[in-house]
Amino acid sequence: LTGCGSNSGGGGGGSDSGSGGSASEDVCKSKTDGEGPKIGLAYDVGGRGDQSFNDSAYAGLKKAVDEIDATCVEANAQTDDNDTTRAERLRTLAEGGVNPVIAVGYLYSPAAAQVAPEYPDVDFAVIDGFSTTIAKDATNLADLTFAENEGSYLVGVAAALKSESGKIGFVGGVDGALIQKFEAGYVAGAKSVKPDIDVEIQYLTQDQNDAAAGYENPSGGKAAAEAMYQDGRDVVYHAAGKSGLGVFQAAAAAGEGNWAIGVDSDQYLTAPEDQQPRILTSMLKRIDTAVFEAGSAVADDSWKSGFVTYDLKSDGVGYSTSGGFVDDLRTQIDEAGDQIKSGEVTVPSEPEN
Amino acid sequence: MSTSTGSQTHPERTGTPAIELRGIGKRFPGVIANHDVDITIDSGTIHALVGENGAGKSTLMKILYGVQKPDDGTITVEGQQVTLSTPADAIARGIGMVFQHFMLADNLTVLENVTLGAEKLHGIGDAARRRILEISEQYGFGLDPDELVETLGVGERQRVEILKVLFRGARIIILDEPTAVLVPQEVDALFDNLRLLREQGNTLIFISHKLDEVRAVADRITVVRRGTTVASVDPAEVTSRQLAELMVGSELPSPSTEESTVTDRVLLSVRDLTVLDATGRPELADVSFDIHAGEVLGIAGVEGNGQTELVEALVGMRRPSQGSVHLADQDVTGWSTRHRRESGIGYVPEDRHRHGLLLDSPLWENRILGHQTRPPSVRGGWLDVRGSRKDSTRIVEQYDVRTPGIDTTARALSGGNQQKFIVGREMSGDPVLLVASHPTRGVDVGAQAQIWRHIKDARREGLAVLLVSADLDELIGLSDTIRVMLRGRLVGDFDPQTVTPQQLGSAMTGAGDEETAR
Amino acid sequence: MSVPTPASSATGARSAAAGAAEPAPRRGLRLLGIGVAVFLLLCLVRVVTGAGPLTSFGTLALTLTAATPIAMAGLGGLWSERAGVVNIGLEGMMILGTLGAGYIGYNYGWVAGVLGAIVFGIVGGALHALATVVFAVDHIVSGVAINIIALGISGFLAEVWFSALPGGGPTQSPPLPAVPRIDVPFVSEPAKALAERGWFVVSDLAGLVEVFTRNLSLLHVVGLLLLPLSFWLLWRTRFGLRLRSVGEAPAAAESLGVDVYRYKVVAVLVSGALAGFGGAMIAMVSSSGFQVGMSSGIGYIGLAAMIFGNWRPTGLLVGALLFGYTQALPFRNGPETVHALLLLVGVLLVVVAVVQVVQRKGRTAVWLGVFAVAFLAWFASTDVVPADFTRMSPYVTTLLVLALASQRLRMPAADGVIYRKGAAG
Amino acid sequence: MSVVRRAGLVLAAPVLALVAAGLIVSALLLATGDDVAGFWSVMTALPGERAIVAIANQSAILYLSGVAAAIGFRMNLFNIGVEGQYRLAGFAAGAFAGQAWLPGYLNTVAAILVAMLVGALWAGIAGALRAYRGVSEVISTIMLNAIAGSLIGYFIKQWGERTGNATNTKAMPEGSRVGTIALFPESPVQLYGLALLAVVVGVLFWVLLNRTRFGFDLRATGASESAAVASGVDTRRMIVVTMLVSGAVAGLIGLPVMFSQSFNYGSSFQTGLGFTGIAVALLGRNHPVGIAFGALVFAYLSQQANLLNIQAGISPDIIEATQGIIVLAVVIAYVVVRRYRVRQEQAQVARQLDDEAPPGRGGPPAPTDPTDPTDPAAPAAPTPAPTPAGGAR
Numbered sequence A: 001l002t003g004c005g006s007n008s009g010g011g012g013g014g015s016d017s018g019s020g021g022s023a024s025e026d027v028c029k030s031k032t033d034g035e036g037p038k039i040g041l042a043y044d045v046g047g048r049g050d051q052s053f054n055d056s057a058y059a060g061l062k063k064a065v066d067e068i069d070a071t072c073v074e075a076n077a078q079t080d081d082n083d084t085t086r087a088e089r090l091r092t093l094a095e096g097g098v099n100p101v102i103a104v105g106y107l108y109s110p111a112a113a114q115v116a117p118e119y120p121d122v123d124f125a126v127i128d129g130f131s132t133t134i135a136k137d138a139t140n141l142a143d144l145t146f147a148e149n150e151g152s153y154l155v156g157v158a159a160a161l162k163s164e165s166g167k168i169g170f171v172g173g174v175d176g177a178l179i180q181k182f183e184a185g186y187v188a189g190a191k192s193v194k195p196d197i198d199v200e201i202q203y204l205t206q207d208q209n210d211a212a213a214g215y216e217n218p219s220g221g222k223a224a225a226e227a228m229y230q231d232g233r234d235v236v237y238h239a240a241g242k243s244g245l246g247v248f249q250a251a252a253a254a255g256e257g258n259w260a261i262g263v264d265s266d267q268y269l270t271a272p273e274d275q276q277p278r279i280l281t282s283m284l285k286r287i288d289t290a291v292f293e294a295g296s297a298v299a300d301d302s303w304k305s306g307f308v309t310y311d312l313k314s315d316g317v318g319y320s321t322s323g324g325f326v327d328d329l330r331t332q333i334d335e336a337g338d339q340i341k342s343g344e345v346t347v348p349s350e351p352e353n
Numbered sequence B: 001m002s003t004s005t006g007s008q009t010h011p012e013r014t015g016t017p018a019i020e021l022r023g024i025g026k027r028f029p030g031v032i033a034n035h036d037v038d039i040t041i042d043s044g045t046i047h048a049l050v051g052e053n054g055a056g057k058s059t060l061m062k063i064l065y066g067v068q069k070p071d072d073g074t075i076t077v078e079g080q081q082v083t084l085s086t087p088a089d090a091i092a093r094g095i096g097m098v099f100q101h102f103m104l105a106d107n108l109t110v111l112e113n114v115t116l117g118a119e120k121l122h123g124i125g126d127a128a129r130r131r132i133l134e135i136s137e138q139y140g141f142g143l144d145p146d147e148l149v150e151t152l153g154v155g156e157r158q159r160v161e162i163l164k165v166l167f168r169g170a171r172i173i174i175l176d177e178p179t180a181v182l183v184p185q186e187v188d189a190l191f192d193n194l195r196l197l198r199e200q201g202n203t204l205i206f207i208s209h210k211l212d213e214v215r216a217v218a219d220r221i222t223v224v225r226r227g228t229t230v231a232s233v234d235p236a237e238v239t240s241r242q243l244a245e246l247m248v249g250s251e252l253p254s255p256s257t258e259e260s261t262v263t264d265r266v267l268l269s270v271r272d273l274t275v276l277d278a279t280g281r282p283e284l285a286d287v288s289f290d291i292h293a294g295e296v297l298g299i300a301g302v303e304g305n306g307q308t309e310l311v312e313a314l315v316g317m318r319r320p321s322q323g324s325v326h327l328a329d330q331d332v333t334g335w336s337t338r339h340r341r342e343s344g345i346g347y348v349p350e351d352r353h354r355h356g357l358l359l360d361s362p363l364w365e366n367r368i369l370g371h372q373t374r375p376p377s378v379r380g381g382w383l384d385v386r387g388s389r390k391d392s393t394r395i396v397e398q399y400d401v402r403t404p405g406i407d408t409t410a411r412a413l414s415g416g417n418q419q420k421f422i423v424g425r426e427m428s429g430d431p432v433l434l435v436a437s438h439p440t441r442g443v444d445v446g447a448q449a450q451i452w453r454h455i456k457d458a459r460r461e462g463l464a465v466l467l468v469s470a471d472l473d474e475l476i477g478l479s480d481t482i483r484v485m486l487r488g489r490l491v492g493d494f495d496p497q498t499v500t501p502q503q504l505g506s507a508m509t510g511a512g513d514e515e516t517a518r
Numbered sequence C: 001m002s003v004p005t006p007a008s009s010a011t012g013a014r015s016a017a018a019g020a021a022e023p024a025p026r027r028g029l030r031l032l033g034i035g036v037a038v039f040l041l042l043c044l045v046r047v048v049t050g051a052g053p054l055t056s057f058g059t060l061a062l063t064l065t066a067a068t069p070i071a072m073a074g075l076g077g078l079w080s081e082r083a084g085v086v087n088i089g090l091e092g093m094m095i096l097g098t099l100g101a102g103y104i105g106y107n108y109g110w111v112a113g114v115l116g117a118i119v120f121g122i123v124g125g126a127l128h129a130l131a132t133v134v135f136a137v138d139h140i141v142s143g144v145a146i147n148i149i150a151l152g153i154s155g156f157l158a159e160v161w162f163s164a165l166p167g168g169g170p171t172q173s174p175p176l177p178a179v180p181r182i183d184v185p186f187v188s189e190p191a192k193a194l195a196e197r198g199w200f201v202v203s204d205l206a207g208l209v210e211v212f213t214r215n216l217s218l219l220h221v222v223g224l225l226l227l228p229l230s231f232w233l234l235w236r237t238r239f240g241l242r243l244r245s246v247g248e249a250p251a252a253a254e255s256l257g258v259d260v261y262r263y264k265v266v267a268v269l270v271s272g273a274l275a276g277f278g279g280a281m282i283a284m285v286s287s288s289g290f291q292v293g294m295s296s297g298i299g300y301i302g303l304a305a306m307i308f309g310n311w312r313p314t315g316l317l318v319g320a321l322l323f324g325y326t327q328a329l330p331f332r333n334g335p336e337t338v339h340a341l342l343l344l345v346g347v348l349l350v351v352v353a354v355v356q357v358v359q360r361k362g363r364t365a366v367w368l369g370v371f372a373v374a375f376l377a378w379f380a381s382t383d384v385v386p387a388d389f390t391r392m393s394p395y396v397t398t399l400l401v402l403a404l405a406s407q408r409l410r411m412p413a414a415d416g417v418i419y420r421k422g423a424a425g
Numbered sequence D: 001m002s003v004v005r006r007a008g009l010v011l012a013a014p015v016l017a018l019v020a021a022g023l024i025v026s027a028l029l030l031a032t033g034d035d036v037a038g039f040w041s042v043m044t045a046l047p048g049e050r051a052i053v054a055i056a057n058q059s060a061i062l063y064l065s066g067v068a069a070a071i072g073f074r075m076n077l078f079n080i081g082v083e084g085q086y087r088l089a090g091f092a093a094g095a096f097a098g099q100a101w102l103p104g105y106l107n108t109v110a111a112i113l114v115a116m117l118v119g120a121l122w123a124g125i126a127g128a129l130r131a132y133r134g135v136s137e138v139i140s141t142i143m144l145n146a147i148a149g150s151l152i153g154y155f156i157k158q159w160g161e162r163t164g165n166a167t168n169t170k171a172m173p174e175g176s177r178v179g180t181i182a183l184f185p186e187s188p189v190q191l192y193g194l195a196l197l198a199v200v201v202g203v204l205f206w207v208l209l210n211r212t213r214f215g216f217d218l219r220a221t222g223a224s225e226s227a228a229v230a231s232g233v234d235t236r237r238m239i240v241v242t243m244l245v246s247g248a249v250a251g252l253i254g255l256p257v258m259f260s261q262s263f264n265y266g267s268s269f270q271t272g273l274g275f276t277g278i279a280v281a282l283l284g285r286n287h288p289v290g291i292a293f294g295a296l297v298f299a300y301l302s303q304q305a306n307l308l309n310i311q312a313g314i315s316p317d318i319i320e321a322t323q324g325i326i327v328l329a330v331v332i333a334y335v336v337v338r339r340y341r342v343r344q345e346q347a348q349v350a351r352q353l354d355d356e357a358p359p360g361r362g363g364p365p366a367p368t369d370p371t372d373p374t375d376p377a378a379p380a381a382p383t384p385a386p387t388p389a390g391g392a393r
């Protein structure tokens, strides 16, 4: 399990960011020529700087720039996008001479499925996507998906082990299939340690089309987590993008004995100093790896189309150890990880009811 | 009678004149509201200003009060030449003005309305309250400082307006048509107040269309025509008729009765009509009357005694809690406004801007208003634009509406022309009943006569008319029967052939005998 | 509101007269009475249902956090509309406030941040004043445009200002310095202890005391004080009289020498300042950093609270608290507490229905009765409200209250009316 | 006023406003050190075939949204609920079409009707609350927007189906889908079939407003409620009906994309159109043609925003700010131009009066009909010849 603890910063390999640095300078603007591939990255709503999902993708981009001499072009999403505007964004990227085009977020699936066949010479990838279920024959299209439930299982184990009150919480962004995967894994992991553990689930919005309320709502995250801590829940895991920053604020305010668990990248590394002591661990979803590998695949001509799953076995998900707060629990967590890898335990991907 | 050229020849009562206006001119886009105006107003006098609608009286007074800036000319107040760019400047010079239309905030109390802008004098608290009560007592206004203005009647509002001026210690007081909404008794009370004010050394400038009043109270009368002063006369030396002819520059008509056209076919029958307000107090109580084809029933009354409610109940804008309305043989009590209008009720509303017109729509669209379900402007669910335009042209011609065309917006017309258009519209489609509320209010004499003529013509054809008016001469001149409304009830029944305005006035205030035999 | 509203004159007219006549002190007393009664009922429901969070410190604290920015926006609306300028641009001014708090607060500390937010809000207000007062543009159009501009500008400038900062990003500022919080010594601790006992009324009251004595943000204190201050300024001073007169009868005000434009401009600027201040609360207290789009409609809700509160400070506070409370509940064991709320609503409806019967308003009473039965039946037949529905509670509650309360709203008479100088007379 | 001048005046405002907006935005970009030249080269670049179609598509959608909002605005109903109405309606139509209870295009037509019905009902709630309980539609529609979002979330969780990480309604059958129209044969982006709804709605809106009794009543109520009441308009009914119509049109907003592209309602459903529609309607002065202009401007700008981001590295948010600035600049320009026109018109009225009135005589003439029985005999007293007052002149 080496990949999980070490070198797992959101900043990836050559990250030069300091204690709280996330997105200091923009590598795509500062570097305009390189031998490697020219990568086009279309962000999800929220964009670079969310210190989790999108930033993780950016970290992969940066790693590609640093390690394989890639260059890059970025594009931001807008809240009122529809499939056509998303497709248009991908086309503009493709026509700008980039290869591959990587779209962050499953919302790009229909758009990528439509655009990929139009540009057979460009490779397309969708993080979390399902585009290849729509464009089934495209050979230049890949969906880079993750076994978030497996990673979440591990932090669930950590949460249950760390909790003294026997009450823990989960704050999700949008109540939908994707985040429910996090929830399901987390709850399963926790119950595997303490079967009667009390897990409170809060979603910031039920409205699937309101990504802002789910993922860009720190005050909502703070309110939800605050309630949980006040209710005696001592570990809260979030899968809510930027809203999670509010969860950390609440954890810091709740003080000693209360913990928060980050998501996507190692959020210990990007958190302000006062919050760091409260961040137990983070569920790592190696979007950075996926982005980097997609770039490399184009460079060395090894593109794989179809679904590419990043799971525990392939180090595509995991947990972080920065801060050392789970050092005493690592054996048990890793044991759980091994059980998953060996297939002994199958982690559910949907909540029970 | 004598006329004088300006004030030079006029003997001055007390030293320096209070106001001297010299060569005042004011142009609005395309309109010369005032030009070459010269007036001298002596200190301690009541000076009246008369003139047709749109002659420029109000504009002139607004200039004197700093609301509008003159383009030319000079203003001298008590011997000192001044520039008045805001009302605040005028107030500082001791000038106060009561506007033609009430300038009151309904949702504020009397105290707040009075102290507004003059807070420095006595604050906005108890000191101010005491001062208001003092003035109120001195002039017998009987006002409660803490009452909301919206609950006051017109007479009381008028007194609040005057109180506002007095509170500021104004020595020169302008009153723009203060009597338009008052009954004779209230007018008398107002005049007593004016005389009292004059005795105390104040100067009063007073505008009115009611020439008898003007002659009764003024020390000097200046006539304004087409934006300029044309004469300054001594009230003792002119008749009202002469004054009026000075105003328009020609001879005048007046309302006059003629042989009765009343038939015995009852067209409108109202029985026990009662309308309650929000608190359940009756605004209209057990009102019953009939109007026959060819009959004009005049309703006299002090404003706020239920005339508005009666009219609106007849037109269907208010729901009666009790009683019935029959139009010809049909019970229309439960009908909507639209249904009633379809069945032949024409309606000339009291407030033409609020109820009669779409000010920013062209005339031909205004032709459709109130006739949305009938030819020639509408056929089925569809507008008949051509029909409407054609008929608008007819109205414009037939009713002498002064306008460049039917595509002009209603707002661009003067009040009198707007009113003529409304009357023309309501007369089209052969109504069986015309409900006319103050049909000539604020309309100048020329237009007034035309409107009267049209009403009489239609009456001869068998139209029934309910005429509500504050102009007693108009009521007496047009009506076949006059009834008086007091506190929501019909209290008197008069024959216009014999009744005098004074008799009507006392019935309207509840002072006189309730029943006068016909 | 704003646009000369059809029904406000059609249906509103009858109620307006009734509502306005009541003298202020009596109205205040009555409101207080109703407040106490509702609170007691709440305590009772808590004891009966065992839904502790109904009056817990956490719920009340969160209520305060949610309600104060709403109240600030509402107060901003109050200032502006009392002077006759409809301000639907509050949302935009609030967004500018969050941006100001983020940029200035990050660079110069929290005090500067709050002031920065206020200044940014004032900039929004100035734009609105320029458009509506100077250019006589329709108030709604100007407000909508300002909302769009503010959102766009905040996103644009955020990228310029924050992208390169550690902890920042194109859509967010780095964490901002904390605003001090207040603990009242000798009160907060005993209150906390008492509140945790779960005693009927006593503990509930203690919870209430605790909210105002423990961990109370300084900005919230200031914000709450701004309400009585505004009341005093607007209803007890010469300045306020003039300002309100401009919203009631601008022509009359001008005829008495009041500079109508100046008061309108001042009111709209204050409005912007208040909205900006609310933005500072969102960025620095509700959360601890600027985030694009973080105002998320609070400006509109504030406007709604103001209308709800009949263009009065007390009323808008009640509206904001109601909204904040129902927004806080779902976070506190939502399915159960919102379920308990059903009982409260049911009982309240019964009470109001009885009052209506006494006042002989049969039809209203029947309607209320039907609703009351429905709520009570819903309460009795279920144990929880599905989580999906709990988040609707602020919105549904607001609609219900407005639909069932008799409408006695009265907006300033010249609200939304475009006034041109020289129109007096 | 000549036709040319009239047309010039109509065009003056938008042109003035666009120039002003351009200057303001350039200044802003200069201040932040952005690439102003790049901005203009992107913004003024002639859109390619694909972009033209995309703009047409987006315009059509925005037009529908603008009309939905404008219907309310025309009678002073501030329906900010278009957002919630079209989303709920889109969901209902998607769910209905997915069920395929009816064959082929029958299903399509029925789904469109369902969308209109649901949109109308959701707006109707606000209308009824306003008409019968006096609840401000501003508040109620804000609340209903939020409720609609939660409601859709609940329904779709209960009955939706999962595709990867997304949850959608069931895809509608092939036979019920509406094809696209190829404006350019080569372009991969084609015009949504239901974009033509915008044309239909536009024409109907114009006819409704200007040629029907209902439209007249609606405009009259908007122009002066009191006058409308006096003319027999039942304002309560008008409020409810207008909200119903507005909501029904709102219901159409989501359909072009759904029937030609996504074939279901799901996570990628386009939101925010309701709010943009308000701005578009206001920009177009609630006029059928004006709204088209507004929709085109907004669609063009957001189309270019994508490019701006990728090609010039400028945040697309500047485009949103630009849209707002244009709205404000246009209304200010309109006010200025309108004042000018009113003054012209009044001057014309005054000229007319001057021409008509015989010189040297003031005021309107007395009735001239000598046979008029109401015209009394001339007074016995001779009319005094008034002396001109004052020494001036």
Ligand SMILES: Nc1ncnc2c1ncn2[C@@H]1O[C@H](COP(=O)(O)OP(=O)(O)OP(=O)(O)O)[C@@H](O)[C@H]1O
Pocket (backbone or CB within 6 Å): B028, B029, B031, B032, B033, B051, B052, B053, B054, B055, B056, B057, B058, B059, B060, B100, B414, B442
């Ligand atoms: N604000 C204005 N803008 C343009 N024209 C105006 C304005 N006010 C007045 N006028 C013009 O000036 C003329 C004089 O108007 P004014 O109100 O002074 O008449 P008046 O003598 O007071 O009439 P009335 O007896 O009806 O009160 C009007 O006929 C009108 O043409």
Ligand SMILES: Nc1ncnc2c1ncn2[C@@H]1O[C@H](COP(=O)(O)OP(=O)(O)OP(=O)(O)O)[C@@H](O)[C@H]1O
Pocket (backbone or CB within 6 Å): B053, B054, B411, B412, B413, B414, B415, B416, B441, B442, B443, D346, D349
């Ligand atoms: N505020 C204003 N702005 C522009 N024009 C005005 C204004 N007020 C009046 N007018 C102009 O003045 C003329 C009508 O003035 P006004 O309404 O005083 O006439 P009137 O005959 O005195 O009517 P009324 O009897 O209703 O007072 C119109 O031609 C109109 O264009």
Ligand SMILES: [Mg+2]
Pocket (backbone or CB within 6 Å): B053, B054, B058, B415
């Ligand atoms: Mg006039």
Ligand SMILES: [Mg+2]
Pocket (backbone or CB within 6 Å): B057, B058, B059, B100, B176
């Ligand atoms: Mg006048």
